[in-house]
Amino acid sequence: METFYNWFSLHSRTIILCALLLGVGLPLLKLTGYLIRKGLRKKVSEQSIMLLSKGVVYLGSTVIILMTLQQTGVKLGTLLGAAGIAGVAIGFASQTSLSNLISGLFLIWERPFEVGDVLHSGSDHGIVYSIDLLSIHLRTFNNQLIRIPNETLIKSSFTNVTRFPxxxxxxxxxxxxxxxxxxxxxxxxxxxxxxxxxxxxxxxxxxxxxxxxxxxxxxxxxxxxxxxxxxxxxxxxxxxxxxxxxxGIEIPFPHRTLYAGEATRPFPVHVVPTPEPPKEGTP
Structure with missing residues (x-):
């Protein structure tokens, strides 16, 4: 117990700073994202608001985590260098994710659909529920969630059913x-x-x-x-x-009349009755 008390006394400042960064910084970021969505709701599209708020939250979370690690004594230079090497390796292994990310940027620029539109893509159709950098999510009419990678949308055709009024x-x-x-x-x-x-x-x-x-x-x-x-x-x-x-308008059901032509007409067959034998005593 005394050992823990001594350790806590020695690192109390660092512990308090880390707790403040995580306990206050992350909720503030969440609040910032909410204020961005609320403040820009009538000025820009729902799609842009969603991407901007998520970008701010993700970037801010990264900064807070790095600051927390720095307070604990982690050397950020070494960490970032290792992260760069790992990033190159991960990049080769996640080319699909990179392609989805680039495709997402093209979709953001082109804006062929927005949150709330009804979209048909292949056999999938539903209401656009969210638009992310890697994929979009559709909510089907029977309340199921469909995830479609952005790369799929870029490479194939889709129909925005509710684009026009x-x-x-x-x-x-x-x-x-x-x-x-x-x-x-x-x-x-x-x-x-x-x-x-x-x-x-x-x-x-x-x-x-x-x-x-x-x-x-x-x-x-x-x-x-x-x-x-x-x-x-x-x-x-x-x-x-x-x-x-x-x-009195008739809606017909499908029906067909089969006709056999002369070439397929069967040979005529006539049944000739057998004559009765003569009766006895008849000349």
């Missing part, structure tokens, strides 16, 4: 061949005019695409505000089905 919902519709084409077009126009989520301008796109295997095919594409996707999708499909039922 309005979108067009393209719906493929098929009706029976007996139906009147102009009547179907008029019904679809009326459905779009009556739906509160369909925009008047731009006007809905209604195109007769052609003759399908089992139906006359139409493209129905009303425009809507990007925040109304689910409401429009549900109401529009139900309204189209209801109007078609009212107007």
């Amino acid at each position: 309005i979108r067009r919902m393209d719906i493929e519709i098929g009706v029976a061949y007996k139906e009147d084409i102009q009547k179907v077009i008029d019904i679809l126009k009326d459905v779009a005019d009556r739906n509160p989520y369909c925009l008047d301008e731009p006007a809905p796109v209604i195109v007769f695409k052609g003759f399908g295997d089992s139906a006359l095919e139409f493209l129905f594409g009303p425009w809507f505000a990007k925040t109304d996707y689910i409401a429009l999708r549900n109401s529009l499909l139900m309204e189209v089905k209801s109007r078609f039922d009212e107007e």
